[in-house]
Amino acid sequence: MDFILNGKQQQVGICDANLTLLDYLRGDAAMKGTKEGCASGDCGACTVLLAAPGQPPRAINACITPLGSAANKQVWTVEALTGDGALHPVQQALVDCNGSQCGFCTPGFVMALTALYANSQRCGLQQLDRDSVTDAISGNLCRCTGYRPIVEAGTKMLQIAPAAPTLVQKPASLQPLSTNSMQPQLSDGEHSFFQPATEAELQQLLALYPQAALVAGATDLGLELTQRHRQFAQLISVGAIPSMARFEWQDDQLLIGAALPYTDLESRTHELSIPLKRLLHRLGSRQIRNQGTIGGNIANGSPIADMPPVLLAWDADIEIVDSSGKRTWHPLSSVYLGYRLTLVQAGQYIARIRISRAALERPHRFYKVSKRFEDDISAVLGAFSLELAGGRLGAVRLAFGGVAATPVRATATEALLTGSTLSDALIASACDTLKNELKPISDVRASSAYRSEMAANTLRRALLELGSGLELEVHHYPAGNEAALYV
Numbered sequence: 264m265d266f267i268l269n270g271k272q273q274q275v276g277i278c279d280a281n282l283t284l285l286d287y288l289r290g291d292a293a294m295k296g297t298k299e300g301c302a303s304g305d306c307g308a309c310t311v312l313l314a315a316p317g318q319p320p321r322a323i324n325a326c327i328t329p330l331g332s333a334a335n336k337q338v339w340t341v342e343a344l345t346g347d348g349a350l351h352p353v354q355q356a357l358v359d360c361n362g363s364q365c366g367f368c369t370p371g372f373v374m375a376l377t378a379l380y381a382n383s384q385r386c387g388l389q390q391l392d393r394d395s396v397t398d399a400i401s402g403n404l405c406r407c408t409g410y411r412p413i414v415e416a417g418t419k420m421l422q423i424a425p426a427a428p429t430l431v432q433k434p435a436s437l438q439p440l441s442t443n444s445m446q447p448q449l450s451d452g453e454h455s456f457f458q459p460a461t462e463a464e465l466q467q468l469l470a471l472y473p474q475a476a477l478v479a480g481a482t483d484l485g486l487e488l489t490q491r492h493r494q495f496a497q498l499i500s501v502g503a504i505p506s507m508a509r510f511e512w513q514d515d516q517l518l519i520g521a522a523l524p525y526t527d528l529e530s531r532t533h534e535l536s537i538p539l540k541r542l543l544h545r546l547g548s549r550q551i552r553n554q555g556t557i558g559g560n561i562a563n564g565s566p567i568a569d570m571p572p573v574l575l576a577w578d579a580d581i582e583i584v585d586s587s588g589k590r591t592w593h594p595l596s597s598v599y600l601g602y603r604l605t606l607v608q609a610g611q612y613i614a615r616i617r618i619s620r621a622a623l624e625r626p627h628r629f630y631k632v633s634k635r636f637e638d639d640i641s642a643v644l645g646a647f648s649l650e651l652a653g654g655r656l657g658a659v660r661l662a663f664g665g666v667a668a669t670p671v672r673a674t675a676t677e678a679l680l681t682g683s684t685l686s687d688a689l690i691a692s693a694c695d696t697l698k699n700e701l702k703p704i705s706d707v708r709a710s711s712a713y714r715s716e717m718a719a720n721t722l723r724r725a726l727l728e729l730g731s732g733l734e735l736e737v738h739h740y741p742a743g744n745e746a747a748l749y750v
């Protein structure tokens with residue numbers, strides 16, 4: 264495969280398709296500036312920038328990104344910043360604000376902030392607020408400096424003019440890169456990474472290799488590589504297929520490509536749904552949202568995935584396609600068969616998600632309960648779609664994550680609420696019914712009793728908010744500067 268690393272074209276010959284970008288950088292490329300902390304996408308020490316052709320750079324976690332995902336793209340590591348020995352403005356700001364002590368986490372912070380710096384310049388921003396900086400570094404942990412000086416450096420970095428143009432500001436001109444997308448981008452003869460450019464090619468590859476693992480953002484699959492040390496014989500990326508990354512309206516149906524990264528979805532949610540926008544802000548970190556997709560969130564079958572309850576509350580359908588090209592739409596409610604078991608069979612893929620305009624326009628609320636605000640998996644997620652007219656509830660959808668082996672609807676509580684007059688007594692009764700209906704388990708994240716109580720609390724909050732006519736504040740989230748985060 265070919266890609267551009269810090270402005271220079273790289274050709275990778277025979278190579279195990281299960282190699283991560285981080286291992287390549289620190290090993291073959293001998294660029295040790297990028298660190299390994301957790302190897303699971305949680306700490307940000309491995310943050311590098313990745314840009315598809317013609318796209319702006321985005322911060323990603325190199326530790327969980329298969330090297331093949333960088334095929335035909337540009338990658339920048341911290342080594343790219345110090346052209347002519349001068350510090351990059353981000354580095355200078357961290358020095359000026361005392362933003363580093365032991366320094367292990369620092370390259371990751373520098374790269375996360377560099378993505379924000381480069382994209383702020385692209386958008387002509389003069390000033391960055393605290394929220395935008397916090398968003399940009401939401402996937403970075405520092406155990407010794409403390410975040411105040413780092414955030415301060417982020418808010419001041421745009422005021423520092425670059426001493427010399429850095430490689431990130433001067434992208435390399437791309438030489439013609441490998442184009443035969445039916446050939447593996449990487450292979451050692453036993454493990455191959457494919458990056459088809461169309462759904463027709465994807466279907467052909469799935470017909471040849473029905474047991475292949477699909478890769479979208481690799482924010483789940485990457486952990487299979489680094490934590491479970493799984494070796495996949497064939498990995499097939501869906502990340503370079505334009506038809507799977509669309510966001511489009513067809514009549515009164517919204518179609519979202521299964522491989523559209525969350526960051527791209529986030530940039531469109533302001534007009535779509537403020538509750539979804541708020542929720543997405545709490546899904547993983549900026550690095551995770553730059554890579555992760557709804558398709559991966561559904562296909563991994565996790566009971567604690569954030570998007571399935573939202574899509575259940577909206578009565579969404581998903582499109583499953585097989586290797587012969589046959590397409591079928593299924594209600595998401597029929598897709599979960601058991602713990603981490605879905606309707607999607609080997610040799611099939613999810614192409615699109617469909618939501619009706621009517622569902623999007625119904626009042627809705629999504630609440631995530633987790634220990635940390637950012638970059639934390641839900642203990643419980645409540646997603647509610649409720650019609651209320653003249654004090655009476657119409658259609659009701661109550662969906663939850665984290666309370667069963669799969670994302671679920673609480674149909675008994677829905678039945679109790681549908682057609683009833685909203686009152687304090689009804690809310691109390693609905694919460695009791697819900698607690699009897701859900702049977703959450705206890706695990707390392709939360710006890711069964713806590714999950715039940717939290718699920719009921721999210722429902723109570725939704726009913727109280729909607730009953731009182733409280734509108735969610737329609738503000739940009741994080742305030743201002745969004746353009747630079749979502750480019």
Ligand SMILES: Cc1cc2nc3c(=O)[nH]c(=O)nc-3n(C[C@H](O)[C@H](O)[C@H](O)COP(=O)(O)OP(=O)(O)OC[C@H]3O[C@@H](n4cnc5c(N)ncnc54)[C@H](O)[C@@H]3O)c2cc1C
Pocket residue numbers: 303304305476477478479480481482483484485501521522545546547548551554555556557558559560561562563567568569570607611612613614638639640641
């Ligand atoms: C640090 C960290 C924080 C996280 N935080 C959250 C969080 O807050 N909330 C949350 O819900 N999740 C979270 N996750 C999990 C993960 O980011 C999401 O589940 C994400 O949506 C997965 O999407 P992906 O594109 O990265 O999937 P991948 O990892 O590429 O794939 C996941 C699975 O889906 C399959 N797959 C992918 N695309 C398709 C497709 N189109 N058709 C069929 N199968 C497909 C793959 O084969 C694989 O089995 C987090 C993960 C990490 C590492």
Ligand code: FES
Pocket residue numbers: 298299300301302303304305306307308309310324325326327
């Ligand atoms: S090493 Fe921790 S996120 Fe990659």
Ligand code: FES
Pocket residue numbers: 362363364365366367368369404405406407408
């Ligand atoms: S500077 Fe030491 S962990 Fe961040």
